[in-house]
Structure formats: structure tokens, C-alpha cells
Amino acid sequence: MNRIIIIISLIMTMITTTTSAAVKASYDIVPLPASISMQKGEPFMLSSATRIVYVGSDEAMKRNAKFLADYLAQTTGIKLSTNAASGKAQKNAITICTDSKMGEETYSISVDKKGIVVTGGSAKGVFYGIQTLRKSVPVSKTDNIELSAVRIADQPRFGYRGMMLDCSRHFFTVDFIKKYLDLMAMHNMNVFHWHLTDDQGWRIEIKKYPRLTSIGSKRSGTIVGFNSMVDDQREYGGFYTQDQAREIVEYARQRYITVIPEIDMPGHMKAALAAYPELGCTGGPYEVGHRWGIYLDVLCLGNEKIYAFCEDVLKELSDIFPAEYVHIGGDETPTERWAECPKCQAVAKEHGLTAKTLQGYFTNRMERFLNQNGKRIIGWDEILEGDINQSATIMSWRGTANGEKAAEKGHDVIMSPTTYCYFDFCQTDTSTLYEPSPRDGFISVEKVYGYEPLAEGMSEKAKSHILGVQANVWTEYLACPQAVEYYSLPRMSALSEVQWSSAPKDFGAFKQRLTRMTSLFKLCGYTYAHHLWPEEMISPWEDN
Ligand code: ACM
Numbered sequence: 276m277n278r279i280i281i282i283i284s285l286i287m288t289m290i291t292t293t294t295s296a297a298v299k300a301s302y303d304i305v306p307l308p309a310s311i312s313m314q315k316g317e318p319f320m321l322s323s324a325t326r327i328v329y330v331g332s333d334e335a336m337k338r339n340a341k342f343l344a345d346y347l348a349q350t351t352g353i354k355l356s357t358n359a360a361s362g363k364a365q366k367n368a369i370t371i372c373t374d375s376k377m378g379e380e381t382y383s384i385s386v387d388k389k390g391i392v393v394t395g396g397s398a399k400g401v402f403y404g405i406q407t408l409r410k411s412v413p414v415s416k417t418d419n420i421e422l423s424a425v426r427i428a429d430q431p432r433f434g435y436r437g438m439m440l441d442c443s444r445h446f447f448t449v450d451f452i453k454k455y456l457d458l459m460a461m462h463n464m465n466v467f468h469w470h471l472t473d474d475q476g477w478r479i480e481i482k483k484y485p486r487l488t489s490i491g492s493k494r495s496g497t498i499v500g501f502n503s504m505v506d507d508q509r510e511y512g513g514f515y516t517q518d519q520a521r522e523i524v525e526y527a528r529q530r531y532i533t534v535i536p537e538i539d540m541p542g543h544m545k546a547a548l549a550a551y552p553e554l555g556c557t558g559g560p561y562e563v564g565h566r567w568g569i570y571l572d573v574l575c576l577g578n579e580k581i582y583a584f585c586e587d588v589l590k591e592l593s594d595i596f597p598a599e600y601v602h603i604g605g606d607e608t609p610t611e612r613w614a615e616c617p618k619c620q621a622v623a624k625e626h627g628l629t630a631k632t633l634q635g636y637f638t639n640r641m642e643r644f645l646n647q648n649g650k651r652i653i654g655w656d657e658i659l660e661g662d663i664n665q666s667a668t669i670m671s672w673r674g675t676a677n678g679e680k681a682a683e684k685g686h687d688v689i690m691s692p693t694t695y696c697y698f699d700f701c702q703t704d705t706s707t708l709y710e711p712s713p714r715d716g717f718i719s720v721e722k723v724y725g726y727e728p729l730a731e732g733m734s735e736k737a738k739s740h741i742l743g744v745q746a747n748v749w750t751e752y753l754a755c756p757q758a759v760e761y762y763s764l765p766r767m768s769a770l771s772e773v774q775w776s777s778a779p780k781d782f783g784a785f786k787q788r789l790t791r792m793t794s795l796f797k798l799c800g801y802t803y804a805h806h807l808w809p810e811e812m813i814s815p816w817e818d819n
């Protein structure tokens with residue numbers, strides 16, 4: 276009897292394996308590779324009999340192989356083994372290897388009947404090839420995937436491909452930051468700009484100044500909505516220990532993402548002033564901000580103590596974050612207190628400055644300190660208003676003109692204009708239940724997609740100073756991870772094409788590729804806005 280059951284089940288297994296139709300992969304992915312050339316010849320059939328092979332003994336390549344295996348297991352359920360090998364192009368294998376003659380972020384993929392080969396200029400290039408492959412594979416539990424013969428050759432348009440997340444106005448856990456980094460990796464992004472301090476909360480442990488976190492990381496209430504008169508009077512707080520920050524840096528590094536920390540100075544410092552009131556012009560008392568916007572109380576630039584304080588903070592930060600850059604903020608700094616403060620007046624006079632131009636003196640001192648410690652600075656475009664050194668990199672946020680002018684003057688520039696790259700703006704002009712942001716105007720997916728960072732009329736020299744593009748997710752009104760994801764997606768996908776792809780733009784074709792990509796968002800548990808797919812919008816009342 277037992278033998279009959281075994282034989283029947285064997286026959287059933289044979290029937291199902293031989294008849295299950297192959298599910299086809301598609302190279303219609305986001306961001307679009309520079310060149311996809313379909314080849315004649317039979318496709319490659321990916322199944323659980325396929326192996327992943329990495330060439331060489333490099334740790335990064337071994338990890339890349341594991342990434343690929345994990346992605347494929349998640350997308351298809353197929354679990355592939357990973358092994359080191361000495362030669363290229365193994366049979367029935369996905370082989371990943373490097374070729375140092377290619378650019379660092381460049382990769383190619385070749386698929387034929389015998390197998391798949393992903394070649395990168397470095398392990399980083401291979402990682403982008405792996406992202407392309409995992410997005411080409413269909414989200415489908417199957418053991419039989421058909422990949423058409425192809426040659427893909429790809430490299431990024433811009434070297435700096437960033438996302439900024441504000442973790443001061445609202446605090447996000449280490450686990451969420453990792454999930455966000457995974458989303459960045461999916462989009463071939465390589466810089467996570469981490470906004471760690473602001474008026475409403477100081478979020479990074481600084482060992483020399485423990486009150487920054489014991490006092491500065493907590494506010495005793497938050498204004499409800501758009502600076503209404505109502506305060507929720509609930510304590511809100513959180514911060515990252517230095518060990519947690521290091522954990523994030525390492526997690527990002529493994530995904531070829533550099534973490535650039537931002538300490539916003541000399542304005543947006545209310546949380547630090549609450550902890551150390553002697554750093555302000557009036558001496559306080561100060562409290563961690565409850566409302567959004569700009570506060571008049573800033574660091575006292577006439578007090579030597581603030582330079583020692585900032586240098587100590589930047590020194591500890593430099594030990595945690597190996598990135599070449601530190602972002603020193605510099606935006607929205609009112610000068611009223613400096614104009615009234617005898618100490619600030621004295622320093623301004625000594626250097627032939629006024630309250631209005633004093634910030635440049637501060638910026639140059641911070642830059643000199645960081646340069647001496649092997650770092651470079653990035654600042655928001657307001658730092659251009661002081662007489663600052665050309666070596667400072669400018670993040671252009673108040674439109675694009677400041678960035679274009681800075682690039683003409685020889686500054687390196689990262690484009691991050693409110694007009695295209697502020698992802699805390701709504702995604703539609705029709706107010707919806709899901710989009711409570713009170714910011715004026717809206718930025719649709721199509722608008723982001725249409726952004727051209729190298730404006731006509733810029734000189735070739737200035738264009739060469741545009742390092743890349745970044746979007747900013749400010750979180751005054753985004754209090755939970757789902758809101759951050761919803762405001763990020765799918766605009767982040769549109770941004771990734773601005774950052775990565777050189778191909779002519781076609782929103783209709785992009786939308787089709789993006790629609791396919793949403794199955795991956797769903798699989799990975801990301802919340803995304805549905806304006807491009809209104810039929811998918813659900814009303815909270817529909818289920819009742
Ligand atoms: C900024 O949005 N204040 C840089």
C-alpha cells in the first residue's frame with residue numbers, strides 16, 4: 276500500500292514540475308539601465324537547481340552573493356546556494372565577478388542559455404547589478420523562471436544619489452532606518468543624509484555633553500497640526516546611542532550607502548540651548564521646541580565656548596561616521612540676537628563684519644576645523660550669504676538658482692530644491708485623507724520625474740560641479756514610519772531615475788515600469804501612495 280502511495284506521489288510531482296509554466300522575468304525596471312540589448316538565443320531557466328557563484332575570496336563579494344540569494348528567496352521562494360569559484364561563467368549558475376577596468380559603480384549583466392554573469396567595476400558595481408537582477412525577477416512563488424537572453428550595460432549619471440530623513444522632529448527606530456536604507460538600496464541610492472538635530476530634539480549621544488540627550492532629546496509637548504494654539508502636552512523623545520549610530524553606518528556600508536550626519540548649526544539649536552543655556556546670547560532659560568518653524572534663539576557667535584562645543588561635537592561625530600563629508604546645516608538662522616548681543620557685536624567688529632554676515636565667520640571656522648580632521652563640509656545654501664571658502668559644498672534647497680550660481684563660482688553642489696525634492700509636500704492638489712501636510716503646493720511623481728538638474732544655460736564647468744541630487748523627508752507632520760514611506764513612495768522611484776538614468780525621459784513608460792515595481796513594494800511591506808493607481812485607493816468605510 277505504502278509503495279503505491281509513494282509511486283502515485285512521485286508521478287504527481289513529475290507531472291506538476293514538467294507542466295508548471297515558466298514565469299517570465301522582465302528587464303523593465305526602475306531605475307532604467309543605460310542599455311538593454313535583447314539577444315538572439317534561448318533563455319536561461321532559473322530554478323532551485325541554479326547556483327550562485329562568486330569569483331574571488333573577497334568578503335564584499337561573498338556578502339553580495341548572500342544578498343542575491345536572500346532577494347531571490349524573498350521574491351520567488353527559490354533558495355540558492357552560494358559558493359566561491361575561480362572561473363567565470365559556471366553552468367546553470369548566476370556568477371558574480373569584478374573587472375577593475377570598468378568604473379567603480381558600473382556593471383554589466385549577460386544572460387544566455389547557459390547562465391547569468393553579473394560583472395561590476397567593483398563589489399559596489401556588482402551590488403547594483405544584483406539590484407537590477409532582483410527587480411527583473413517576477414514577484415511570484417515559482418521554481419521556474421525564464422530570463423530572456425540579454426546584455427545589460429549600466430552606470431549612474433550622478434555620483435551623489437541621496438535621501439535625507441529628518442529624525443529630529445520625529446524619531447524613527449534603528450529598525451526603521453534599516454528598512455529605509457533597504458529601500459534606498461533597491462533604488463541604487465548611495466547617500467543617507469541623517470538630520471540628527473534640530474530645535475525640537477537632539478538625537479545623537481555626545482559623550483562629552485550628556486545633557487544634549489538627557490535634556491535635549493525630549494520635548495514636553497508638541498503643537499497639534501500646523502502650529503495651532505493646541506499643545507498635546509505629551510512628552511516626546513528618543514535618541515541614538517553612538518553604538519546604534521555605528522550599527523546604522525555598518526548596515527549602510529554593506530549596502531554601499533554612505534551616511535552623512537547633519538548637526539544643524541548655528542540656528543535650529545533650541546534643543547542644545549535647553550541643555551546648555553550658556554551657549555545662547557541671552558543665557559536662557561530655553562526649552563526644547565514644541566512648535567515648527569524658525570526660532571530666534573541660536574548659538575552666540577561671540578562666545579568662544581560655542582566653538583569649543585561645536586568642535587567637540589563634530590570630533591565625536593567624525594569618530595562615528597567615516598564619511599568624507601559632515602553636514603553642518605546653516606539654514607534659516609535669524610540674526611536678531613546677534614544684532615543685540617554685545618559679545619556678538621564685538622566679534623563682528625573685530626572681523627569687519629555685521630550681524631548679517633557673522634554666520635560666514637562661523638562657517639569658515641567650522642570648515643577649517645573639519646578640514647584639519649580630514650573632513651569636508653556640506654551646508655544648506657544660506658551659507659553662501661557669508662564670505663565662505665570655495666571648498667564648501669552647497670546643498671541647494673531654496674530653488675535651483677542658488678545651486679547654479681554656487682556651481683558657477685566653483686563650489687561643488689548637491690541639488691535638493693523645494694520645487695522638486697521636498698517629499699514632505701503632498702503628492703496631489705486634491706486634499707486626501709492620507710495627506711495631512713499643510714505645506715503650500717504639491718509635488719507629484721511626474722514633477723519629480725521631470726526634474727533636470729543640469730539646467731540649460733549653465734556652463735560646462737559649472738555642470739561638472741553638480742555632484743548629484745537628493746530628496747528631503749522633513750517630518751514635522753510625518754510622525755510614523757508608514758507616513759514616511761507613503762510620502763517617499765513612489766516619488767523616490769521617480770527620483771532614482773533622475774539620479775541614475777541618462778536615457779531620455781518618458782513618463783508613460785516609467786509609469787508602466789513603476790507599476791510593476793509596486794509588487795516589490797508590497798512584498799517588502801512598504802506603504803506607498805496610490806495616486807497613479809486610483810483604482811487601488813481604499814476607502815476606510817468600504818469594508819463596513
Ligand atoms: C530647509 O529646508 N530648511 C533646509
Ligand code: ZN
Nearest residue numbers: 556575616619
Ligand atoms: Zn551673542
